[in-house]
Amino acid sequence: MDIRLSAVSHHYDQTEVLRDISLEIPSGKIVCIVGPSGCGKSTLLRLIGGLEQPSAGEILQIGSPPADCLNPLTYIFQDFALLPWRTVRGNISLVLEDHGIHGQAAGDIINDVLARTKLSDFADALPKQLSGGMKQRVAIARALAVNPAVMLMDEPLSALDSQTRELLMDDLVNLWSRTPFTAVYVTHNLAEAVRLGHSIMVMSRRPGEIREIVHLDTPLHQRGLGDAEMEEKQKYLWHLMREEARAADAELVHV
């Protein structure tokens, strides 16, 4: 299933947030969206997943999601959004219960996704007992449980320390290499973008427009930490964003 955005614009009251965004999200690829803070990249992600409606333009699903897909557009949030009163297992079963999956069937799915995210030993822990990295892995496991056609990741690693972030990026690369998934990955971290993105959409400051779409052809598993080509791409992205980021930083916040 592909996603197509055609001429999407959005505004809150008087403030124009997004202007004329057209983008193809091809199946099986990770599209990263980077931009200065306040450029509307998280808003764009909420629009893609149907949590908000765009003021103008269309967001289209092309093709139908696979038959075993329970929730085609599935988010992974920056703050993990785990229910603190449910165990790891309970948090995952939460999203299965509404699809009538209980008991043995649910147990099988949960054990499978916990194994894929290396959480099998923590099935009965409460979120408060887990580290930040583990919480985000639970959120990833929960997303995998509904077999999404497209994963919408809103700065999934931004709340984590840099070492955990590095480890989780490896985990994501491994997950993708085993079974390629489609993802839109919003981040302000350029290193994450060049590590995980098949294409990277650079946005301008508010109102967010597409500055440039950068394509990276190196396979994900060959991109390492400190790789020269990646460094080069990252430098180029920063060159694109630098002025925008400086200007965005000097703006007053309109709330």
Next chain:
Amino acid sequence: MSETSNAAEIRHVPFRGGGFAPSPRRWVGFAVFVVLIALAEIGTQTGFITPLTLPKPSDVLKTFGELYSSGLLWKHLSVSLSRLVVGAALGASAGIAVGVMIGLFSYVRAGLLPLVAALFPIPKIALLPLFVIWFGIDEGSKYALIAFGTFTPTVVATYGAVDNVDRNLIRMGQSFNLSWMSIVRKIVLPGAMPGILSGLRISLAIAIILLVAAEMLGAEYGIGAYILEAGSLYDLERLFVGVAILSILGVTLSACIGMIERRLLRWRV
């Protein structure tokens, strides 16, 4: 700066980080009770406090013993407890239901919030005669008074608690296509539970106050009737027995809610 003056000024960095972190001290509360009662006992025994000012704690205890052995204690307590349970259960469950509705629906909020604000400051005791006319002088008016008194604080606590549920968790539920019912049952209600329970503490204390008020009109048995009778006879021993029973009732209820909190809110950090 010279070396010698540096050497002369060596000392420990003063510690400034203490306090502002209450930790449990189990027996202190109990000790305060014991000391106060002991002081009263000593004061009355020595005659420093006249029997008209304060009855001897030992006499109060003796009166309590008589009440217990005559079987009247259970008679008073059972009718009071059943009134308390029925009234508080009615009021709290209606309050939680209305509070959740106010928290969830804009029209209910716009319509009922002013009404709740208007009902809250009414001294419910003042309405007792009205309730007697509406629900009869028997149990009905007593249930109604207690229920009405617990209803408003429960509503206010509940809708505040629902408002405080993390919106990101609700967004998460929507993003996984959970049904409206599921979001309310599995995300909103558990998320609001801490606030609802702390509201219940206040509501139940109010329920005890209103229990006594309700029993002052047309009740033969009940702690309130017992206190009223003792008061009109200026029988201070019996008055204090009644008051002590109410205090114990309050402490017990508060401990019960504490237990429920520990069970239901184990997940809290």
